[in-house]
Amino acid sequence: MSTLQLHLSFADHIHEISKSEIILGQHLGSGCSGHVYAGAYNGQPVAIKQFICKNESNLPSILHELEILALMDHPNVLALYGYVLDKHDIWVITELAKCDLLQLLGPSTSDGLKETTLPYKTRKAYIRQIANGLLYTITHGIIHQDLKLDNLLLAQNGQIKIADFGLSQLTKKSTGALRSVVSTRRFLDPLFRARQLSPVGLVSHSNVKQVA
Numbered sequence: 001m002s003t004l005q006l007h008l009s010f011a012d013h014i015h016e017i018s019k020s021e022i023i024l025g026q027h028l029g030s031g032c033s034g035h036v037y038a039g040a041y042n043g044q045p046v047a048i049k050q051f052i053c054k055n056e057s058n059l060p061s062i063l064h065e066l067e068i069l070a071l072m073d074h075p076n077v078l079a080l081y082g083y084v085l086d087k088h089d090i091w092v093i094t095e096l097a098k099c100d101l102l103q104l105l106g107p108s109t110s111d112g113l114k115e116t117t118l119p120y121k122t123r124k125a126y127i128r129q130i131a132n133g134l135l136y137t138i139t140h141g142i143i144h145q146d147l148k149l150d151n152l153l154l155a156q157n158g159q160i161k162i163a164d165f166g167l168s169q170l171t172k173k174s175t176g177a178l179r180s181v182v183s184t185r186r187f188l189d190p191l192f193r194a195r196q197l198s199p200v201g202l203v204s205h206s207n208v209k210q211v212a
Contacts, residue, residue: 014066014067014070014080014082014083015081015082015083016082016083016084016085017041017081017082017083017084017091017093018084019084019086019091021041021042022039022040022041022046022048022084022091022093023039023040023041024037024039024048025037025038025039025040026038028047033051033052033058033062034049034050034051034052034089035049035050036048036049036050037050038096041081041093045095045096045156046081046093046094046095046096047093047094047095047096047097048084048091048092048093049091049092049094050086050089050090050091051089051090051091051092052088052089053088053089053090061166062090062092062166064166064168065092065164065165065166065168066080066083066092068142068165068168068170069092069094069165071140071142072136072137072140072142074132074133074136074137075129075132075159076129076130076132076133076136076159076160076161076162077133077136077137077161077162078094078095078097078153078161078162078163079094079095079161080092080093080094081093081094081095094163095155095156095161096155096156097153097154097155097156097161097163098153098154098155098156099153099154100149100150100151100152100153100154100163101126101149101150101152101153101154101160102148102149102150104116104118104154105118105149126160129159129160130152130160130162133160133161133162134147134162137162137168141170141171142165142168142169142170142171143168143169143170143171144162144165144167144168145167145168145169146164146166146167146168147162150164151163151164
């Protein structure tokens with residue numbers, strides 16, 4: 001058994017999908033850790049994140065995100081269907097989104113604000129859905145830590161989906177304190193950055209700041 005198989009053997013609550021059940025479609029993008037494709041699974045459209053794990057250095061973060069996604073079931077959190085083990089690679093299978101909010105809202109103005117033609121009611125509905133998703137994750141002891149427009153997706157049904165939990169952390173149930181703080185720095189709460197906000201306060205405050 002490979003190290004990759006050994007690690008995944010402990011994740012028996014996460015559904016393993018056979019590669020033969022996946023239809024690989026259009027290439028959507030690439031990053032330092034792999035590629036993203038559109039595809040199909042059981043007749044429904046899915047997103048396929050192919051993580052390259054040849055040296056297994058990124059394996060802990062991939063398994064961490066799988067574990068976090070497997071804990072959640074909410075209409076405003078990206079749904080995990082399972083994973084595919086393909087030699088040295090892991091394919092993470094999730095629901096497919098149309099776009100992220102960065103793409104939807106369009107270019108920024110010179111002062112960093114977004115120019116958008118979205119109706120007020122639509123924007124209000126999106127904010128409410130993001131808040132509902134964050135309330136769910138925080139209630140379950142999960143702090144996203146990297147909430148930004150790129151990680152807020154618009155699903156096929158028009159709902160907002162919070163995605164990319166690779167930097168998220170579980171809180172200690174007894175204190176609400178974070179095990180560690182890792183985030184995209186410009187989206188990290190400035191009060192925490194200046195050490196004016198404790199990790200306990202960050203639980204209830206930071207994700208709200210990141211949305212704002």
